[in-house]
Amino acid sequence: MQPDYKNWMPKELILYTLIGTICCLILFFVFGISNLLAIGTLKTILKTVFLVLTIALTLVVLWMWLMYRAFSYNGKRQMSKQIIDGISRHIHIPDGGKCLDVGCGSGALAIAVAKRNPRAEIIGIDRWGKEYASYSLALCQKNAQAENVTNIQFAKGNALHLNFADETFDAVTSNYVYHNIPSRNRQDILLETLRVLKKGGTFAIHDIFSHIRYGDMKAFVQQLKNMGYDKVELINTSNGMFMTHMEALWMGLAGSAMIIGKK
Numbered sequence: 001m002q003p004d005y006k007n008w009m010p011k012e013l014i015l016y017t018l019i020g021t022i023c024c025l026i027l028f029f030v031f032g033i034s035n036l037l038a039i040g041t042l043k044t045i046l047k048t049v050f051l052v053l054t055i056a057l058t059l060v061v062l063w064m065w066l067m068y069r070a071f072s073y074n075g076k077r078q079m080s081k082q083i084i085d086g087i088s089r090h091i092h093i094p095d096g097g098k099c100l101d102v103g104c105g106s107g108a109l110a111i112a113v114a115k116r117n118p119r120a121e122i123i124g125i126d127r128w129g130k131e132y133a134s135y136s137l138a139l140c141q142k143n144a145q146a147e148n149v150t151n152i153q154f155a156k157g158n159a160l161h162l163n164f165a166d167e168t169f170d171a172v173t174s175n176y177v178y179h180n181i182p183s184r185n186r187q188d189i190l191l192e193t194l195r196v197l198k199k200g201g202t203f204a205i206h207d208i209f210s211h212i213r214y215g216d217m218k219a220f221v222q223q224l225k226n227m228g229y230d231k232v233e234l235i236n237t238s239n240g241m242f243m244t245h246m247e248a249l250w251m252g253l254a255g256s257a258m259i260i261g262k263k
Contacts, residue, residue: 003146005108006134008080008176009067017064021057024050067251080108083206083242087175088112090204090260093120097170100125102159102193103177105132107140107152113173114144114152120170125157131180159189167198172205179208186214190259194224197263206237210255217259224261232261 032047070077091113093099097120101110104124114122128136140154157163159174159181178189190205197203209217217234224232235241238248238256248254 001146003111003143004139005073005080005106005143006139007068007073008071009064010132010134011068012134014061014064014068017057018061021054021061024053024057028054063250070247070251079243079247083175083237084108084112086237086242087173087204087206087258088116090202090258091117091171091173092202093117093171095119097121098123098168099171099173100162100164100169100193100196102157102162102172102174104140104154105135107143107154109173109175110140110152110154111144111147111149113171114149115147118151120151122152123169124152124154125159125162126154127156127158160192162192162196164196166195167201168196170198170201172197172201172203175206177207178205179213187217187220190220194229194263199263201263202261203263204258204260206256206258208253208255209234209257209259213255217257221259228263230262232259234259 028047028050031043032050069075071080072078073081087109091099093113097117099110099113099117099120099122101113101122101124104110104126107124110122110124114120124140126135126137126140137154137156144150144152144154159177160183172193174193178186181189183189193205194203207214211217214220221232221234235258236256237243237258238245238253242256243251243253248256
């Protein structure tokens with residue numbers, strides 16, 4: 001039995017976009033090339049509109065396909081696996097300790113952390129909404145079973161309001177989650193995650209920490225240091241660590257970084 005961590009670029013989305021592209025191409029020929037409409041302004045407008053849509057959607061399908069290839073766990077690039085392995089290396093949990101993975105998706109990061117820390121308990125939470133319908137609680141459980149990981153459990157949760165008391169976990173982690181959550185201040189979401197971290201606990205959170213999404217992250221790092229956090233770093237992961245600068249640009253992942261530290 002092999003785990004199925006899915007792909008950050010769903011096949012279904014590529015298929016639907018491809019179908020839309022084909023439909024636009026057909027409409028271009030029907031209204032723009034055939035004699036269905038007499039030559040005139042309307043025919044020119046429709047011909048132009050459907051041609052532009054066909055070209056634009058073709059480029060989108062190509063971009064999606066390249067993304068799918070890069071993220072695939074079975075392909076050559078395996079960017080998803082590289083990121084998951086890279087984050088999990090920063091999570092060290094004492095024997096008998098607990099770790100929280102916020103937005104666990106298909107369970108990939110939580111399972112990787114569990115395998116590296118077999119004497120700790122890992123909890124992965126997610127809302128498993130419509131945006132990523134292929135991810136589910138059942139999928140996470142199946143993947144854990146496929147990886148022979150038993151020190152892990154999954155549950156529904158809300159990153160904005162974690163259903164855990166202060167200082168519950170020895171480590172917290174997350175990967176590409178918070179930038180998807182509508183919020184005026186995503187730094188508050190980070191603080192909510194760190195709220196459940198024990199004194200002395202470690203964290204490693206990876207996301208697109210661009211200024212437009214998070215504001216001044218350098219100031220946030222200093223804020224954590226002023227609050228007593230230790231060894232806080234914001235590490236750029238788009239400079240060759242997890243991806244090249246060019247990959248980050250064309251994939252829309254510019255600003256990818258990992259914030260790590262100790263409470």
